Amino acid sequence: MRAVFGLVLAVGLGLAGFAVIMVKDFLAQQAMLAEASVKEPETVPTKMVYVMNKPLKYGEQLNREDVRQIEWPAAALPEGFFSEENALFPENDPRPRFVLRAMERNEAVMDIKVTNPGEDAGLxxxxxxxxxxxxxxxxxxxxxxxxxxxxxxxxxxxxxxxxxxxxxxxxxxxxxxxxxxxxxxxxxxxxxxxxxxxxxxxxxxxxxxxxxxxxxxxxxxxxxxxxxxxxxxxxxxxxxxxxxxxxxGLAEAPQIQEVREKPKEEICTIRTRRGSEVVETRIACK
Structure with a gap:
């Protein structure tokens, strides 16, 4: 009887030890995965884009010190952005650009918001x-x-x-x-x-x-x-x-037709006095 009890106890202790080892290995693997995810963050493709350094209003001149380059997610690039300095400030054209729409700090510079070099910001x-x-x-x-x-x-x-x-x-x-x-x-x-x-x-x-x-x-x-x-x-x-x-929503007024009178027939006569009587005789009209 004692031998059986000792055998059961030994088997139980063995299973408990095995369970502890398995849990320890599982926790170690989870810790390694978490550490790997921290050390290797997901990378997002980016591109250098010129943004505003300070707010500018309509009609103000845009200078090199007013802008800077930052990394911008490639999947969310605004239309008409500038990524190269020579495109925004051409070396062969030193004429200034002017702001067409008010821009705030960190706002991307786009071609619809600035004039071409030397172009006025007027109509x-x-x-x-x-x-x-x-x-x-x-x-x-x-x-x-x-x-x-x-x-x-x-x-x-x-x-x-x-x-x-x-x-x-x-x-x-x-x-x-x-x-x-x-x-x-x-x-x-x-x-x-x-x-x-x-x-x-x-x-x-x-x-x-x-x-x-x-x-x-x-x-x-x-x-x-x-x-x-x-x-x-x-x-x-x-x-x-x-x-x-x-x-x-009124109906159209009825059209009134003009009635033209027929011209009267012209009658020509001549009067002749016969004593106290006046006789009127019809003659042809000239």
Whole structure:
């Protein structure tokens, strides 16, 4: 009996020792894996990108001391970034660059935010090839209550009378004449970074020469009103023309036909007195 008890005890102690060894090996392996993960972090591909050293506002000159290079994740590179100094500050062109949009510290420098070397930060730098700048007079009502900013897009409506309209028509007509026109300046401000409402007297739009002629004619013959288009709205507005009758849902007035009187037949006579009697005789008219 004692021999059996001793044998069971020995087997139990052996199993317990084996279990302790297995747990110890498992913990050692986990510790090694954790240490390896700390020593060998996952590497992310990067590329050197020029960013701002300090904030700059619209129109300020961009100098070499205003930028620096940092590592930027290659999978999240912004469009139009600069990675080489010669691309941002060409050696063969020492003319300065100017800021087109306000930039903050650590913001990537992109080609859409700075001018080309020697190019002014005025309106000419915002006009694409074939486009022209045209000013439109606005007020609080026609200028969307002062919420227009450079960079916004607007639809242009014309209101006025059309020469030769039927006298039975409702008078003035409102018509959509241009859609999705880009604003490049509000009054004398071409910087679109202001957020407060500003009551403008004129806005400047970028249009082609044909549109310049249409807007000039419309502005001289009626009133122009602007309608602000959403930033992410890519729909194309359909042709719109509204007069008073269509606005109120009234039927067209019946056309009044003019009745022309037939010319009266001309009758020629001659009077002859016979004593106290006057006789009227019909004769041919000459």
């Amino acid at each position: 000419t730098s915002r006009l694409e090839k074939g486009m022209r700048a045209f000013a439109i007079k606005v007020d609080v009502a026609s200028g969307v209550s002062g919420f227009l900013r450079p960079g916004d897009k607007v639809d242009v409506y014309w209101t006025g009378r059309v020469d030769g309209m039927d006298r039975n028509s409702s008078g003035e007509v409102t018509k959509l004449i241009e859609t999705g026109i880009s604003l490049i300046a509000v009054d004398q401000m071409a910087n679109g970074d202001h957020s407060e409402a500003m009551i403008a007297r004129t806005v400047t739009v970028a249009v082609n020469p044909q549109q310049v002629g249409a807007l000039a004619q419309a502005q001289s013959t009626g009133r122009l009103s602007l309608s602000l288009v959403g930033n992410f709205d890519d729909t194309v507005a359909e042709a719109i023309e509204v007069d008073q009758r269509s606005l109120l």
